[in-house]
Amino acid sequence: MTKAQLLLRERSVRERMTPPSRFGDEAFKWLTLTMALAVVLLIVLIGWQLARGSSLAIQKFGFSFLITSTWDPVAEQFGALPFIYGTAVSSLIALLIAVPLSIATAVYLTELAPLWIRQPIISLVEMLAAIPSVILGLWGIFVMIPWLRDYPFPFLKRILGWTPIFTGPIYGPSMLAGGIIIAVMIVPIITSVSREILRSVPDLQREAAYALGATRWEVTRIAVLSYAGKGLFGAVILGLGRALGETMAVTMVIGNTPQIAASLFKPGYTLASVIANEFTEATTDMYLQALFEIGLVLFGVTILVNLIAQLLLKTIARGASPRAVQ
């Protein structure tokens, strides 16, 4: 082919081309924007719906709904404090149990475990998340509670009975049992998020510590955990979000008694449980309104926890940013 022919060919290729279309870019931008806004809209709508459904109760009880303890559907007197207390305490117990367990598991899996044992453990932990909540509740009623009642609870009472939180008769269904079942349910999420966080710590950080003569534990402490601290905190908050809203299994083991008792052996009640239990019985308008307001409180608490967590993360990030070195 001569040079002239080549030039001709090039021209014919160009002639066949259409100018780049901007339509695709625009459509893509609007499509994704719509999807993103839909998520935000959904949250706003849920909040609005909850507020609308509980407007009468909010008018009638006002702020006292949050700070009084009477829950009397017959007299139409409603106060949510025992449920708020129950949700807070059961979630706290769950975190106290689940956080050390989950982070230790994640550290073992990323830093110490031989390769052949990692995948089986990871799969098992993930399977735990796949167990339906109601099945876990059944297991709680028929296996966990009888066992707790016979062994760990009496043991706790014997050695820690002098404190107010482990006193009184042991029934079985209790705040402590509720907290433990929530812990079982949030271990998988905290573990797998923590594992991802720890895996994202650059090997260069570990090598830096090893090169100074650090032992495995020291490497984990100075190079891995401190680097991952922020992310691990995020994992814990994610677990807390789950714990606050956990419903079915908790309802089955917590005892469902609206009371505020110091002893963890006493039954309690959570915001989510009271909605699940009493929705079908809510015969009067005000009763239904009160349950809607419970829902609104739970919705608010969950969003608040996430907001505070993000604020905290930003404050910590202002110090040293682990993302600066990669």
Add this chain to the structure above:
Amino acid sequence: MLTQVMPQPQVVEDRDRAAIPPSDAEAESLPMAVQAKNVSMWYGAKRAVDNVTMDIPAKAVTAIIGPSGCGKSTFIRALNRMHELVPHTRVEGTVLLNGENLYSSDVDPAIVRRRVGMVFQKSNPFPTMSIGENVIVGLRLNGVRDRKFLNEHLEKSLRMAALWDEVKDDLHKSGTSLSGGQQQRLCIARALAVEPEVILMDEPCSALDPIATAKIEELIQDLKKHYTIVIVTHNMQQAGRVSDFTAFLYMGRLIEFGATTKIFTNPGQKQTEDYITGRFG
């Protein structure tokens, strides 16, 4: 194939050779810091280092050059047992550090790494620690608690790493607030603080600009008065500038080892000459 211009270990009196590049005759009379004997290394079934025997003189800079994948970074990891962090690696042969076998069964790899420090390709200060904490973390790890001693060593190490004047007012700031070159010198200070016998540098300037590189090279010249330095580098000019001895590795094998002046002006092997003149690699 495996030709070496290798001196036998002999103890001579220590002196400052910072300014004088050694000739071959001089090399023969230097004390040896590290002696690698028939070292072979595998990643799984792949042999990365093939029967390397090399004596590294004390208080001098030894450069290891060679094309990518020739096993140079792998080889220096055998000198402080860092390769053990990678699963399925295996070493054969012996490595003597001032006469002691690093691979005998009673040696703790953590102790080896205290004696043989390391600086990496990319600077890796601990981001949650301040500049000061980064420097003394090695001492802390090894049980030093005395506040006064730590402070003295903090200053001494930063001075040796030529960083003190730049950071002395910002010791509480995060190590990652420094520039790339400063971070790398911080990592050198961190390695110096535990007073190792040998410092391994794995392409310490590959992520730095020419000015920061020049500072590190100058620093290396100062450090060899007190330390044995082994530097892996891609950059042949750098090897020529900073090192007293050069080893050329190719496909896992040691092709040639000798005084840098000799390797660069009158190499004994055709392959070395081809690599240095840029015919391959």
